[in-house]
Amino acid sequence: MRDQSLDFLKSIVAAPSPSGFEQPVARLYRDYIGKFADGITTDTLGNVSAIIHPEAKVRIMYAGHMDEIGFIVHYIDENGFLFFSAIGGTDVATEIGQRVMVHGRETVSGVIGRKAIQTFKPADSTQVPTLKDLWIDIGATSREEAEAVVGVGDAVTVQTDFTHLRGSQVTGRGFDNKAGLFIAAEVLRTLTAGGGVHPDVGVNILGTVQEEIGSRGAQTAAFNIAPRTGLVVDMGVATDYPRARNEDAGRLDLGRGPGLWQGPNTNPVVWRLLREAADDVGIATQPVAEGKASPTDARLLQTSRGGVATGILSVPLRYMHTPSEVMCLDDVQATIDLVCAYCRRITPDIDFTPW
Numbered sequence: 434m435r436d437q438s439l440d441f442l443k444s445i446v447a448a449p450s451p452s453g454f455e456q457p458v459a460r461l462y463r464d465y466i467g468k469f470a471d472g473i474t475t476d477t478l479g480n481v482s483a484i485i486h487p488e489a490k491v492r493i494m495y496a497g498h499m500d501e502i503g504f505i506v507h508y509i510d511e512n513g514f515l516f517f518s519a520i521g522g523t524d525v526a527t528e529i530g531q532r533v534m535v536h537g538r539e540t541v542s543g544v545i546g547r548k549a550i551q552t553f554k555p556a557d558s559t560q561v562p563t564l565k566d567l568w569i570d571i572g573a574t575s576r577e578e579a580e581a582v583v584g585v586g587d588a589v590t591v592q593t594d595f596t597h598l599r600g601s602q603v604t605g606r607g608f609d610n611k612a613g614l615f616i617a618a619e620v621l622r623t624l625t626a627g628g629g630v631h632p633d634v635g636v637n638i639l640g641t642v643q644e645e646i647g648s649r650g651a652q653t654a655a656f657n658i659a660p661r662t663g664l665v666v667d668m669g670v671a672t673d674y675p676r677a678r679n680e681d682a683g684r685l686d687l688g689r690g691p692g693l694w695q696g697p698n699t700n701p702v703v704w705r706l707l708r709e710a711a712d713d714v715g716i717a718t719q720p721v722a723e724g725k726a727s728p729t730d731a732r733l734l735q736t737s738r739g740g741v742a743t744g745i746l747s748v749p750l751r752y753m754h755t756p757s758e759v760m761c762l763d764d765v766q767a768t769i770d771l772v773c774a775y776c777r778r779i780t781p782d783i784d785f786t787p788w
């Protein structure tokens with residue numbers, strides 16, 4: 434992976450983007466892709482679309498959501514402590530004791546506090562805490578002092594650094610789904626550098642908003658763009674950690690390539706084309722089976738307007754929705770290569786009807 438690309442990944446991971454507050458990451462995405470796209474639009478909800486061949490009648494829509502989970506301040510007490518709710522699904526046990534950034538009038542540091550273990554009653558050590566048991570301490574001593582820099586409605590993210598582990602594994606916050614946004618940018622760069630796609634096929638490569646609270650950005654973007662086929666790239670729950678039961682959850686390993694979804698969430702023609710593309714360019718994929726509606730942007734994309742022939746690729750991720758997610762950069766690169774190979778295979782005459 435190029436140093437410049439890795440720097441872009443680090444920059445979008447560092448930037449805050451809880452659902453509804455995606456603008457800092459959207460700005461970085463627009464700046465990075467500016468020189469590769471034929472056009473860039475930002476819609477009313479905040480979805481950013483980079484376009485190849487804007488005039489083409491047949492369009493591919495790539496969706497990588499750029500929002501991350503986070504928190505929102507809902508009350509400040511008279512002593513300057515901040516009380517907060519979740520944006521998206523969070524595992525409270527992983528939040529206690531974390532350092533956070535409160536993105537207010539200024540971005541200020543804080544910590545997530547809870548009563549000390551020394552004061553626990555017997556029941557406290559067996560009970561799982563909820564967000565109601567926690568608060569954010571920014572060091573203020575009064576409501577007035579806190580309100581000078583932050584307020585109700587401000588977004589909060591956990592402070593973590595992008596860190597390399599052994600081999601190609603990296604850890605950080607919000608890889609779900611800044612990795613998908615990174616892949617979007619790199620697909621655009623690679624397609625533009627490598628001869629593009631069929632001249633009568635357009636590609637809209639989107640950073641979508643508000644996936645973590647119901648794929649609301651994908652819904653409006655799919656309606657606007659009206660694509661014939663779509664690809665959703667998001668993170669998949671890796672099941673290669675200690676005591677994971679593959680019998681219960683299936684199998685998805687880090688470092689063995691993207692998960693390729695099969696079943697009711699995907700179009701069989703897209704699935705076949707992705708398989709052929711993967712074989713052609715020598716990329717390993719891992720089968721993902723899901724019988725319920727997908728908890729990704731694909732759910733809204735697939736059922737937009739008269740239906741969109743949709744495929745889903747999952748980048749394996751350990752510890753999803755925690756401050757220390759772990760992924761493998763080889764999987765990220767393999768997904769970039771596979772999406773490029775898929776886009777290059779699309780011609781205007783392909784019939785996606787599942788006959």
Ligand SMILES: [Zn+2]
Nearest residue numbers: 609610667668
């Ligand atoms: Zn996601």
